[in-house]
Amino acid sequence: MRPPIILSHGAESGPDATKVSALARLADSLGWTAHRPDYREDDTRGYAGSVAPRLARLEAMIRARPAPPVLVGSSMGAFVSGLASLAHPVAGLFLMATPGSIPGCEVHFDVSPGVSTVLIHGWRDELCPLDDMVAFAGRRRLPLLILDDDHRLSASVDALAGQFRLFLDSLAGRA
Numbered sequence: 001m002r003p004p005i006i007l008s009h010g011a012e013s014g015p016d017a018t019k020v021s022a023l024a025r026l027a028d029s030l031g032w033t034a035h036r037p038d039y040r041e042d043d044t045r046g047y048a049g050s051v052a053p054r055l056a057r058l059e060a061m062i063r064a065r066p067a068p069p070v071l072v073g074s075s076m077g078a079f080v081s082g083l084a085s086l087a088h089p090v091a092g093l094f095l096m097a098t099p100g101s102i103p104g105c106e107v108h109f110d111v112s113p114g115v116s117t118v119l120i121h122g123w124r125d126e127l128c129p130l131d132d133m134v135a136f137a138g139r140r141r142l143p144l145l146i147l148d149d150d151h152r153l154s155a156s157v158d159a160l161a162g163q164f165r166l167f168l169d170s171l172a173g174r175a
Contacts, residue, residue: 001067002031002032002033002171002172003065003067003068003069003070003091003092003171004032004033004034004035004065004066004067004069004070005024005027005032005033005034005035005069005070005071005072006034006035006036006037006058006061006062006065006069006070006071006072006081007020007023007024007027007034007035007036007072007073007077008020008036008037008039008054008058008071008072008073008074008076008077008078008080008081009036009039009073009074009077010073010074010075010076010077010078010097011039011043011047011050011075011076012043013074013075014038014040015036015037015038016036017074018154018157019074019096019152019153019154019157019160020036020072020074020077021036022157022160022161023072023094023160023161023164024036026161026164026165027164027168030165030168032070032168035061035069037057037058037061039053039054039057039076039077041053042054042057043076046104047076047102047103047104047105048102048103048104048105049104050076051076051079051080051083051102051105051107054076054077054080055080055083055084058071058080058081058084059084059087059088062084062088062090063088067091068088068089068090068091069090069091070090070091070092070093070094070168070171071084071085071090071092071093071094071095072093072094072095072164073093073094073095073096073098074095074096074097074153075096075097075098075099075127075128075151076099076102078095078096078097078098078099078109079098079099079102079109081093081095082095082098082109082110082111083107083109083110085111085112085115086110086111086112090112090115091115091116091171092115092116092117092167092171093111093115093116093117093118094117094118094120094163094164094167095111095117095118095119095120096119096120096121096153096160097120097121097122097125097127097128097151097152097153098119098121098128098133099127099128099132100128100129100132100133100135100136101132109132109136111140111142113140116167116170116171117140117142117143118142118143118145118163118167119133119136119137119142119143119144119145120144120145120146120147120153120160120163121133121144121145121146121147122146122147122148122149122150122151122153122156123146123147123148123149124148124149124150125149125150125151126150126151127151128151130146145163147159
């Protein structure tokens with residue numbers, strides 16, 4: 001049985017955002033079950049203020065799943081997905097445009113060691129410094145794909161879908 005997938009959108013976005021929707025459609029077409037929490041109410045608390053409620057919402061979804069899920073996130077969604085992996089078993093992490101830290105938040109980005117993880121970032125990300133993810137990926141020896149795009153990665157949706165398909169295929173091969 002394939003693990004469920006939880007796709008977490010970024011701040012100032014929603015569960016129907018372009019990247020999250022495209023990846024959810026792809027997962028569904030491949031026979032995976034995708035879930036997209038809505039964090040918009042949490043995001044009204046500001047960036048630092050939204051971390052704890054987003055994390056609580058995501059952890060509740062993880063606990064409600066019959067098996068450890070694959071966590072997919074963009075920006076703030078990637079940040080809380082990584083943090084959730086520290087406290088709960090997950091089948092994999094596919095994280096895009098990840099901030100290394102959130103101003104005003106005491107917790108820094110991290111992921112559970114040993115979890116299959118792919119990081120994707122844009123060369124021209126104007127919100128989340130690329131250097132932070134390069135340093136993080138280097139310390140952890142994690143794959144990092146850098147695309148010629150900005151924070152939203154909107155010009156790279158097809159490339160993201162291709163990488164996501166490869167990631168899911170690798171997870172399915174382990175099951």
